[in-house]
Amino acid sequence: MRIGLIGAGRIGAFHAGTLRAHPDVGELLVADADPARARQVAARHGGRALPVDQLFAARPDAVVIASATAAHAGLIVRAAQAGVPAFCEKPIALDLAGTVAALDAASAADAVLQIGFQRRFDPGYLAARQAVAAGRLGRLHTVRTVSSDPAPPPPAYVPLSGGLYRDCLIHDFDILRWVTGRAVTEVYAAGANVGADFFLAAGDADTAAVLLTLEGGVLATATATRYNAAGYDIRMELTGTEDQVAVGVTDRTPLASVEPGAAPPARAPWPGFLDRFGSAYRAELDVFLRVARGTEANPCEGRDALRALLVAEACEVSRRERRPVPVAEVEAAARACRLGGRGGWTERNGVVA
Template identity: 45%
Template sequence: MPDLHLGLAGVGRIGAMHAANIATTAGVARLTLADVDAGRAGTVAASLTGGTAEVRATDGVESLLRSGIDGLVIASGTAAHPELIRAGVDAGIPVLCEKPVAPDVASSLPVLEHVAARGGVVRIGHQRRHDAGYREAKRAFDAGELGWLHAVRAVTCDAAPPPVAFIATSGGLFRDCSVHDFDVLRWITGREVVEVWARGSNNGDPEIGRVGDVDSALAVCTLDDGTLAVVTASRYNGAGHDVRLELQGSRGTLLVGMDDAMAVRSAEAGVSFPAGPAHTTFAERFAAAYRAEVAAFVALVEGTGEDDLCRPEDAVAASRVADAAQDSLVKGVPVQVEPLA
């Protein structure tokens, strides 16, 4: 098994989780961390001394890139993604970057051009593609077991909102949360979203509205074959972290996320499913998927296994749908989704 040296830029909430996963992934011998807060990088590195990889912190991204890493994982703030992706590509190493490529589609396109011009290997972290339930849904649909789809319903609901300071810079609920649903819509169905009609509401903290966002939203999406998909999201789901996907087909219906940790309860007498307790965070709900995503990136760096990570063009296409949903939310009318050239 190769002894890889991976680098991780950004060790905030998601970055610290990635660090813990990388440090215990087969094939990784060394992990070097960098963060705008060097003290935080050192603290995270010190907390991972029990893993199978040697973990250390360095004083910045330039030092990280000079440390001889074989691959770069980016989990920094969104605004830093374009610069870090370019730096990794220019260093000639594979890159795995948390979604999105950039804060908006317009600033993503030059990044795609840079990657293509230099033949870079870049993948984007859409972890649901590595969740067992979503993968089974894709397999079943591709195998024809569901027939043709007449309706798709996707749900992403957080148990409680993040800090308002984060929401103010998140780009909006559709870009922050629903972009995952837009990605799996395209990935599973193989179709493009051509129109979005969105609505939103604010019944929770009024500060969310004051920073220009909504706490709950719904988008009706029309796919290029006429299939209808409904995507819902909320910051206030007291039952728990609820992420589901329902595929209703001419031959059968399949529901992703229907397990004993599902954040719902039945109104029917004598029904004890789900037994609970419900998931409370995205990190808990997708813990196995995040580990599988890192393992897939390690295989990509090694040049082994199937490369089924999300490509940057697909990530930007999902972001384009999120942009259209946000635009529809503001304008109150259906918005056409322009195809990605």
């Protein structure tokens, strides 16, 4: 297969290595807004660097979009119009209007679009999903997620990130629905600034907590921070009437017990997301190549990105207005983004799909 990679930054360079090592990839084409960076990544992985226009003109069998977030929606539209299956890192866009427009274009072209929610391909989250589905926990009633970065991103990244809810916690919002099989119906979100001033200057929070109500009355909490010097910490706990399970609790979890005699973590914590989820990133691209060939169903469609973004948008409203926000309230805004009622969406059971 001839695969185009658009974006040669940190995650793009990682994807380049995965794609070039895949037995089904015969040629790798690399494009980036910085041509020198594209040439560097292409040279490192035996690919060919070229501008985006030439990449599409080369008629790749599929494209992987790992560019800056602001370019995602336009590249999705371009791939759809060219009839090229696309994999895109989250999010599709930083707002509902951009997300809606890209999904409408993909739907109108009947295009393949897989979204990069890599936690769905992590063995721990898969085992938790299976435990819930099998009834091992009994009646699920409480879920907790933790997302903690060891250090903040560069100051220049923050104004372009979409904020802590859209950039970081959006993974938690997606995995909550995927593991539990239940949609989020209401959120109550709070944010704080405990570190550098550039978060506050961007209108963002560096620390956040969200109380989420899921279908059936299941309660969930999701916390996130950019300041956890103990190490990269991603966890999920699920508790039911019969049992409870946890994802991400290992000998590398950066959590020290102060109980007498308790042993410290046996190994150093994961340095960051590429280390913690490296195998999941590779697995999702392996699946995408099969999706692009038409031999496997899409496991993470564009509407999954929209559903997670709706929760993130509800959190932003809640933080700003200091009130509980039903996700249905934000769904109504998403529907209003469709010009003249046209486009390829449908509503399934009252949920924008």
